[in-house]
Amino acid sequence: MSGRAQPLIIGAGPAGIRAAEALVEAGLRPLVVDEAPACGGQIYRQRLVPDERSSVALYGSEAPKAERLHRDFAALAGKLDYWPQALLWNLRDGKADIAVGGASRQVAYDGLVLATGATDRVLPIPGWTLPGVFTLGGAQIALKAQGCAIGSRVVFVGSGPLLYLVAWQYMKAGVSVAAVLDTAPFSAKFNLLRGLALEPAVILRGMRMTAELRLKGVALRYGVRDVRIEGEERVGGIAWREDIREMHLACDGVGYGLALRPETQLADLAGCRFRFDARDRAWLPECDAAGRTSVPGVYLAGDGAGIAGADAAELAGERAGLALRQDRGLPHAPERAAAIERSLARIGRFRDVLELAFPFPAHWARDMADETLVCRCEEISAGEIRRAAAHFGTGEINRLKAVSRIGMGRCQGRICGSAAAELLAAETGRSVDAVGRLRSQAPIKPIPLTMALAQPQAEAAE
Numbered sequence: 001m002s003g004r005a006q007p008l009i010i011g012a013g014p015a016g017i018r019a020a021e022a023l024v025e026a027g028l029r030p031l032v033v034d035e036a037p038a039c040g041g042q043i044y045r046q047r048l049v050p051d052e053r054s055s056v057a058l059y060g061s062e063a064p065k066a067e068r069l070h071r072d073f074a075a076l077a078g079k080l081d082y083w084p085q086a087l088l089w090n091l092r093d094g095k096a097d098i099a100v101g102g103a104s105r106q107v108a109y110d111g112l113v114l115a116t117g118a119t120d121r122v123l124p125i126p127g128w129t130l131p132g133v134f135t136l137g138g139a140q141i142a143l144k145a146q147g148c149a150i151g152s153r154v155v156f157v158g159s160g161p162l163l164y165l166v167a168w169q170y171m172k173a174g175v176s177v178a179a180v181l182d183t184a185p186f187s188a189k190f191n192l193l194r195g196l197a198l199e200p201a202v203i204l205r206g207m208r209m210t211a212e213l214r215l216k217g218v219a220l221r222y223g224v225r226d227v228r229i230e231g232e233e234r235v236g237g238i239a240w241r242e243d244i245r246e247m248h249l250a251c252d253g254v255g256y257g258l259a260l261r262p263e264t265q266l267a268d269l270a271g272c273r274f275r276f277d278a279r280d281r282a283w284l285p286e287c288d289a290a291g292r293t294s295v296p297g298v299y300l301a302g303d304g305a306g307i308a309g310a311d312a313a314e315l316a317g318e319r320a321g322l323a324l325r326q327d328r329g330l331p332h333a334p335e336r337a338a339a340i341e342r343s344l345a346r347i348g349r350f351r352d353v354l355e356l357a358f359p360f361p362a363h364w365a366r367d368m369a370d371e372t373l374v375c376r377c378e379e380i381s382a383g384e385i386r387r388a389a390a391h392f393g394t395g396e397i398n399r400l401k402a403v404s405r406i407g408m409g410r411c412q413g414r415i416c417g418s419a420a421a422e423l424l425a426a427e428t429g430r431s432v433d434a435v436g437r438l439r440s441q442a443p444i445k446p447i448p449l450t451m452a453l454a455q456p457q458a459e460a461a462e
Ligand SMILES: Cc1cc2nc3c(=O)[nH]c(=O)nc-3n(C[C@H](O)[C@H](O)[C@H](O)COP(=O)(O)OP(=O)(O)OC[C@H]3O[C@@H](n4cnc5c(N)ncnc54)[C@H](O)[C@@H]3O)c2cc1C
Pocket: 010, 011, 012, 013, 014, 015, 016, 033, 034, 035, 036, 040, 041, 042, 043, 044, 086, 087, 088, 089, 115, 116, 117, 118, 119, 120, 136, 137, 138, 140, 141, 162, 165, 260, 263, 266, 301, 302, 303, 304, 308, 309, 310, 311, 313, 444
């Protein structure tokens, strides 16, 4: 290789792997870093310990895609460097701080692809911190990676396609699923018919899953509100309202989530410009159709740039890789790049449809009881946030953080940040974009203090 440093790719999920492939194809040797022990990202996550489950049992209809992605990444061995179980915790001065093997290493890079994916989005509800309550993604990880269920009689509640998918996966794994409680009214689902023209296979798969849940006797309820998870030491049941009826079910596990939230902290640390995305109700790093951000040499791909799903992530990863190649003056397959952009635009229109079918229950923030815990790291309730906002007269999220400590704990606002913004917006009568964006701070995830304080070992892999 020339004297230039390696391109660095963060994330070995669908987006990161396809970006790596595009770079290797042009003779580059990227360094791929992922905090997970094996490649695949969220959807194609591999089990931690080998067991007897088949690929179809693990990934359902997506098994061929999962196998292909794992296989393609394995085929790149020797042509790239891959650091699993390695956390990129800071970006500064054009270098990346990576916690790996018990030490922090500082890596210089030439071209950075952020393919960091997403995490579950939650709005706190009473009882959400009880043992036995998991996010939908967490419930799926337990099943997929560890082969265990979050309870023996489980209720799934929230919004988004993952709600039905995870319920179906639990049912298929032989767990008793007591109910699926959807926060959207049934009428919202008619929007899915508009998605038939865009992604017929996805819509039909969703319809099949819903029909199988019904056939197995799983109660599907729509338009649920005032959800309360009950129990003393751990989950014992769940209560909610439907129209004017009070409903209740006994259960020992709850999976809860309101769709996904892009992981954008690294783009923030890299200095990328952000814009508010009304569909995702989130501030997202700006990028063009190829994934180029406002910072030259920094690219975004996959759910970390805005939620679009695994197929889009593969395409966006490849597109970002081609953009990096073009910016380096290497061959960059312009026809393929244009075809990818057309596919991504179609998937984007499909995403609009999904948002109408699975809307975010924004009014829940206004209705949140004062005693509901919002920030579990710092133990701050909705009432304390409201009082802090009123006392200090603030309607800005970073100021709220300073006066209330919301978002200062271990999660650094990754879990509570969007809930706090929704709450502040509801409290001050402003739109959620008007309360601003929580600024990211390093380390973006917990690392030992000794690592953060140690003088980094600088290295520039070439
Ligand atoms: C918990 C969860 C479960 C999901 N399940 C499904 C599903 O069953 N079906 C479906 O269609 N979609 C599912 N989705 C959505 C789907 O996973 C995504 O659309 C798709 O995986 C996006 O691919 P990606 O490459 O952008 O990100 P991901 O697949 O999320 O990959 C991102 C990778 O980046 C790594 N990473 C992130 N930050 C860092 C860092 N700082 N340092 C090092 N590594 C880092 C992560 O470990 C991860 O492996 C799920 C999403 C989540 C969050």
